Amino acid sequence: MIAYQRTPERSITLEGKGLHTGAPCRLTVNPAPVNHGISFKRTDIPESPEIPACLDSVVDLSRGTTLGSGDVRVHTIEHVMAALRACDIHNAVIDMDGPEPPVGDGSAKPYLDLLKSVRCREQGVPRPELIITTPVTYTDPVDNVIIKVFPAETFRVTFLVDYADHLTMGTRFYSLDSMEDFDQEIAPARTYSLLSEMKSVMQRGLGKGGTLDNNIVFIDREISEDELKELKTLFKVDHDIRLGNTGILDERPLRFPNEPVRHKILDLVGDLYLLGMPVRGHVMAFRSGHRNNVVFVKKLVEVYKPFIHTLKNPEPGAGLLGALMPDFAPVPQGWRVMKEKDQVRSVFDPVEYQGRYLDKGLIFRLLGLSAASLLLYDKVHTIRRIVFSGVRDLKFFKDIPRREYTFLSRIIHGETHEWTVSSRMMSGGNEVICEGVFKLNIERDV
Template identity: 30%
Template sequence: MTRSQTTLAADAELTGVAFFTGGDVRVRFRPAPAGTGVLFVRTDLPGEPSVPATIEYALELHRRTGVRRGEAEVQLTEHVLAALAGLRIDNCRVEIDGPELPGLDGSALGFAEALRSTGVRELDAPRKTLRVHRWVRAADGDAEIVARPAEGHGPAAAGLRLEYHLDCGPERPVPPQNFRCEITPERFLEEIAPARTFITADEIPALRAAGYGERVDAADLLVFEPDGTVRGNAPRFPNEPARHKLLDMIGDLALLGCDLHAAVASRKGGHALNRDLCRTLRAAATRGDAPITEAIGVSTDPAAA
């Protein structure tokens, strides 16, 4: 089952602080024609260079995802991409005046609310789709992410179902927890977008020493103390960390640049494994490996992304 491509009905804009680099950032979301995908534009650089939000341009970063083409580099893309994908906004020009998107409150809610306020407009072109027909796995030690065919047939199978199993280990203050969800705009807004980035208190000194998070405090994310309590604010959900990891999955899987029809489960996975799965699925689509994936209108040329 395919659908029509979409874009924004009008511009949206917001400002915030970059979590890692600490700068003040302004980001503008603008409508884009069919076939554009999500395009990040660095308005602060000469010539306003751009980079498509596709796996071909993904960077290997710790604790976040970014993309780069030439001089155009943008980091912490996952929350914005999750908001766009969760709301099914396919084509968008994202103009940013710095190298990192704002962290806001550590969730995707601010981005989602700004995007939703403009309205969504359908375009006269079908959305690209990638349907998984056989199990595909990426792993690193005891962490793994698996994509398998969605259950059912026809419209019942035409969607993305995600689940995340969080287990930081018996010595960590974040308790084991799970979350699963079929991704629709309504469920994304209510159940996923508000989930915030989390961290343990003992991780903060090393991040500060590396120059990260100088303008971030406990109001901007969930900080777990050694006894399991949360510093500064209360969780929005009992399993908010697992929901946030699933939010990150949505944003990273959006680097495929198309709808993914599959059931995807991750256990202890993070950004690196999400990107590995994207590359594996993209490679299968490029090879035309029909037993594994079925690519419907998916470009295999990075230059065409």
């Protein structure tokens, strides 16, 4: 079954403060045309610069994944990316009037709920997917990190974290066996930190939007009463912070016994989506963080570069034509399309038709597909649908025996939303079998 690119049917908005910058931000997810991918637009900056969510845009990986272009930055995008991946959204423009998406409760659930509040539209163009056929391994011996991906029938993630035994962080191992489970098993898992890291994080100007509601703090060292008072001010709580016996600052309850490792999976899913397409394979990660995740994705690109290039830049063909022109679909087996200067040559070998002659209904459909095939080479990424609206001068010159034929199509008149195209069917000896002039209306994404 073909999976098609999808985009939200309308714009949807979420507001709040960023986790690290603490800056307010109004984030709006907007529809985008086919093959656009995901991008972030800083509407608070003159000319609203737009940054693609891809590996080439990654500029910093300190406590999160940051994209940049020139001096413009978009911080901590991994939760948004994970939610987009979970909702199978391939194309979206995300407007932001601040430097960092709202942190919400520290998980991907607010974004998942936001995206699920609107219907998504299939855009009629197949969605690329990297299918793992050869295992890929990334290792970092300094930080003792290993990430591997193996062939699998679907996308899976198995993750193992490694912290000191005295930390009450629950089971350090978890496996997401299907993206269908992401909503309930992974999305609600919140970000976390160690108490020993808090000072260095603050000194680097990060964590300004962190609270004890959106950031689980695990106690990994002794803490004095004076420090507790400082933390009360830092986290803006109106009560004395409790130490208790849970090993979690202020005894905040976990959503899952192993919430930290689940959040690691959440981050990995978001970082993997910087590839620009889903991955079909089983990813196994040990002690990985954002920096390792991104390096691993770069290694995937290195190993599968020819395949990824083909997936992102496919030659237009019968599958795309059938998706854009559903009134004339399906495209029969044995149909091939080629561009030749100012015309398109389509070749049809009727391998699936066993009768001696081809019927005129089929030939009419093939002529129409041939006419529409010209549009595959004119800003096809903006086309949502091609609609047949009329034909004139349709002529059949003889019966059509079952053999290979060539169709030639030329533009008579072409505008953005309306084209008139002549299409003719030729025999092997360039004898005209039939011809007609087709009028096509084009529905485009704005």
